[in-house]
Amino acid sequence: MLRLENLVRTHGSGATEVHALRGIDLAVHPGELVAVMGPSGSGKSTLLTLAGGLDTPTSGRIVVEGVDITTAGRRKLAALRRRSIGYVFQDYNLIPALTAAENVALPLELDGTSARRARTAALAALEEIG
Known part of the structure; x- marks a missing residue:
């Protein structure tokens, strides 16, 4: 299960502060399929990078399979990403030198x-x- 709780992501500070996400709550249960859609600049990529543990939120919690990845160490987070987090990208992300x-x-x-x-x-x- 994936749970986002009051997720906030802000870039910059002061006059240049941009709120990419404000107070997002989401629960995705095992077996559910999720498609994230919206106009350019609406926070889709930010949401996905946070949910996948590739970036950290300004505030809020991200829980994957009962593990709060906002406080998990690097090794635990890497193992969790390998086993439990997957994306379907629009472009290929393969290593060209490998079959x-x-x-x-x-x-x-x-x-x-x-x-x-x-x-x-x-x-x-x-x-x-x-």
């Missing part, structure tokens, strides 16, 4: 799966999607 199978296997290997098992799982996933 498709290697790109799919890499997160599994980073999470401690053996190279052989990661490759087997990657090939199965690629076969499933065609």
Whole structure:
């Protein structure tokens, strides 16, 4: 489960202060699909980078699977991102020097799966999607 509680993100300060997000509350339960839509500059990218633990909010809490990622250490946050947080990007974010199978296997290997098992799982996933 993902929970955002009174999430605020402000850029700059004083006369140049910009409020990207103000008091956002959101709960996403397991199995739910979420699409974030809105005009340019409405805070979509800010919301996603915060929810994914790639940036920190000015205030508020972000809880992923019961872990408050606003206070989690770097290692715990990295492990949580590998296991529990995913995005579907509009553009490809692959490592060009790797094959498709290697790109799919890499997160599994980073999470401690053996190279052989990661490759087997990657090939199965690629076969499933065609």
